[in-house]
Amino acid sequence: MKNFKRATLLNIAWAAVAIVIIFIVWLIAYACVKNDYVVPDIGSTFAAFAELFTQSSFYSAFGNTFLRTLISFAVSFVLAAALASVSAVCRPFRTVFAFIISILRTLPTMAITLMLLIWTNPRVAPAIVTALVLFPMVYSQFVAAIDGVDPGLLQMAQVYRVSPREKLTKIILPSVGSEVGAQIGAGLSLGIKIMVSAEVLSYTLNSLGGIMQQARLYAEMPRFAALTIVCIITGLVFELLTYCLNMAFSRRRGGR
Amino acid sequence: MIELKNITKKYGGVTVYENFDFAIEEGKITCILGESGSGKTTLLNMLAGLTPYSGTISPSLTCSYIFQQPRLVPSLTVMGNLSLVCKDRAAIRSMLARVGLEGRENSYPRRLSGGQAQRVAIARAFLYPSRLMLLDEPFSSLDLALKIKMAQLFLDIRRSDGRTAVFVTHDVDEALMLANDIAILRGGRVVRRLSPEGEPVADLFARQALRGELISALISE
Numbered sequence: 001m002k003n004f005k006r007a008t009l010l011n012i013a014w015a016a017v018a019i020v021i022i023f024i025v026w027l028i029a030y031a032c033v034k035n036d037y038v039v040p041d042i043g044s045t046f047a048a049f050a051e052l053f054t055q056s057s058f059y060s061a062f063g064n065t066f067l068r069t070l071i072s073f074a075v076s077f078v079l080a081a082a083l084a085s086v087s088a089v090c091r092p093f094r095t096v097f098a099f100i101i102s103i104l105r106t107l108p109t110m111a112i113t114l115m116l117l118i119w120t121n122p123r124v125a126p127a128i129v130t131a132l133v134l135f136p137m138v139y140s141q142f143v144a145a146i147d148g149v150d151p152g153l154l155q156m157a158q159v160y161r162v163s164p165r166e167k168l169t170k171i172i173l174p175s176v177g178s179e180v181g182a183q184i185g186a187g188l189s190l191g192i193k194i195m196v197s198a199e200v201l202s203y204t205l206n207s208l209g210g211i212m213q214q215a216r217l218y219a220e221m222p223r224f225a226a227l228t229i230v231c232i233i234t235g236l237v238f239e240l241l242t243y244c245l246n247m248a249f250s251r252r253r254g255g256r
Numbered sequence: 257m258i259e260l261k262n263i264t265k266k267y268g269g270v271t272v273y274e275n276f277d278f279a280i281e282e283g284k285i286t287c288i289l290g291e292s293g294s295g296k297t298t299l300l301n302m303l304a305g306l307t308p309y310s311g312t313i314s315p316s317l318t319c320s321y322i323f324q325q326p327r328l329v330p331s332l333t334v335m336g337n338l339s340l341v342c343k344d345r346a347a348i349r350s351m352l353a354r355v356g357l358e359g360r361e362n363s364y365p366r367r368l369s370g371g372q373a374q375r376v377a378i379a380r381a382f383l384y385p386s387r388l389m390l391l392d393e394p395f396s397s398l399d400l401a402l403k404i405k406m407a408q409l410f411l412d413i414r415r416s417d418g419r420t421a422v423f424v425t426h427d428v429d430e431a432l433m434l435a436n437d438i439a440i441l442r443g444g445r446v447v448r449r450l451s452p453e454g455e456p457v458a459d460l461f462a463r464q465a466l467r468g469e470l471i472s473a474l475i476s477e
Contacts, residue, residue, distance in 0.1 A: 174331035
């Protein structure tokens with residue numbers, strides 16, 4: 001426990017060092033470029049960052065982007081879980097689907113966004129793009145997690161004639177859950193990045209991407225940088241929350 | 257008598273057993289002694305129905321299996337693991353007391369030592385209402401003192417239970433401590449069969465007269 005606390009403190013210290021390095025690079029870039037329209041200064045960026053939280057439009061935009069990201073992730077997660085389960089029991093399906101996943105992985109996000117904008121609207125298109133990009137990643141995680149279920153435990157369940165329901169709920173799902181659960185933060189973090197990119201391209205009103213686009217059009221560089229920081233922090237919070245949840249579960253089971 | 261007749265088992269192009277015949281006396285502990293790769297685990301897996309084979313095993317009995325590793329579900333407590341095979345919580349508590357794990361029912365496997373986890377595996381095997389118990393070198397990863405303690409524990413519970421057991425090992429000491437009947441397996445054939453006198457006892461110095469005979473049968477061509 002003492003070692004664990006020490007390791008956590010050390011991790012926080014290294015994270016602080018990383019942030020300091022980023023700020024130093026930012027300061028150097030600012031000093032070299034000497035153009036507020038290209039690299040905004042730190043002070044005005046943080047002033048713009050603080051100002052964001054006084055605007056109700058920001059909360060509404062953030063809420064919309066956040067909700068859309070969650071919905072896209074949930075859709076890709078449920079779909080990936082269902083199809084990975086089919087893959088686990090049906091070899092031909094798995095082989096055929098592997099090709100589809102490879103194609104989905106190579107889909108050019110920008111092209112798909114533009115195409116979806118023709119078919120749908122700027123609120124729906126980013127959500128579909130995000131789900132499409134996340135799906136292959138989450139599907140692969142599920143397949144790997146299902147493959148990673150300890151064959152020894154499955155053999156034990158077979159010998160002791162454990163009921164299929166108990167086998168699924170007490171052996172397979174907890175094993176898959178802990179593997180996939182550890183990746184949820186990274187998935188959501190990637191999701192918010194894709195969502196904002198697609199919103200920028202789609203000019204989605206009342207969204208983080210939409211107000212970023214506005215900031216760019218009006219050359220409000222500090223506001224633009226502040227919105228970028230919001231995206232970064234949101235992604236980090238997703239990853240941190242997942243990490244903490246996984247640690248809590250792991251500790252409950254005697255992991256640490 | 258459990259009879260294996262005309263058993264043939266191949267892994268790819270490698271023949272492990274060909275027209276193999278073997279008989280297991282019910283109510284006894286039969287030990288299959290052989291070097292690594294001699295097909296001991298395959299034999300147990302065939303008895304447990306875990307691997308396909310040609311030939312017949314009759315009668316086909318429900319099995320308990322104590323594996324080399326405890327194979328406990330990490331996300332379940334000791335009680336949760338044992339509840340997979342037995343729904344009677346009082347029986348589980350009583351069995352845990354017998355294996356010296358009283359009060360550990362809410363512990364997760366990661367909180368148990370190797371010996372404690374293997375005791376849970378032994379408890380699971382005895383809690384499951386099987387007629388045949390299979391043991392695959394269950395004490396091989398334990399140190400000598402713990403191995404003797406576990407052998408004693410197994411023999412004590414099994415004595416009151418009376419279940420037929422088939423035990424495979426490459427360890428002559430384990431065979432001497434645990435078996436009523438010892439078969440030496442080599443190249444997919446039983447090359448020697450011995451029946452030590454008296455009941456098995458977890459004492460390394462008992463049955464020492466047989467030790468030399470077993471070792472020479474194991475290493476002779």
